Amino acid sequence: MKDEIIEKREEMIELFDAYGELLTKTQQDLFKEYYLYDLSLSEIAEDRGISRSAVNDTLKKANAKLEETENKIRLLKTKKALQKRLEKVEKATTNEEKEEALDALKEYINGI
Numbered sequence: 001m002k003d004e005i006i007e008k009r010e011e012m013i014e015l016f017d018a019y020g021e022l023l024t025k026t027q028q029d030l031f032k033e034y035y036l037y038d039l040s041l042s043e044i045a046e047d048r049g050i051s052r053s054a055v056n057d058t059l060k061k062a063n064a065k066l067e068e069t070e071n072k073i074r075l076l077k078t079k080k081a082l083q084k085r086l087e088k089v090e091k092a093t094t095n096e097e098k099e100e101a102l103d104a105l106k107e108y109i110n111g112i
Contacts, residue, residue: 009035015066018075027062034059081108 013035020028033039033047034055041059045052070076085105092098 012063012066014076015070019066019069019073022069023062023065027058027065030055030058031062078112 012031016023016031016035020031023031030044033044034041039047041052041055044055048055082105085101085108088101089098089105092101
């Protein structure tokens with residue numbers, strides 16, 4: 001369970017790094033305070049003089065926007081797929097393996 005929470009948190013930070021500029025200034029600020037500075041919802045609410053619920057709602061909207069954007073653009077999915085194929089090239093030990101891995105990488109890139 002903890003691993004899933006950590007993975008989700010890391011995924012949201014990756015999405016923020018890629019698409020954070022698409023969020024409102026308030027969403028960006030609250031996202032940073034919660035995910036990057038590890039403040040609780042209550043701490044953020046108290047610091048800003050708003051309700052915990054308002055912080056939670058804003059973060060939910062920001063997360064939804066980040067996920068929606070990734071679903072449309074698929075930048076991170078593409079990046080991970082390219083990294084995976086590149087690793088195969090790097091791990092190849094024979095020329096034949098390298099050629100096959102490079103061909104697969106080229107084929108993927110051409111399909112983008």
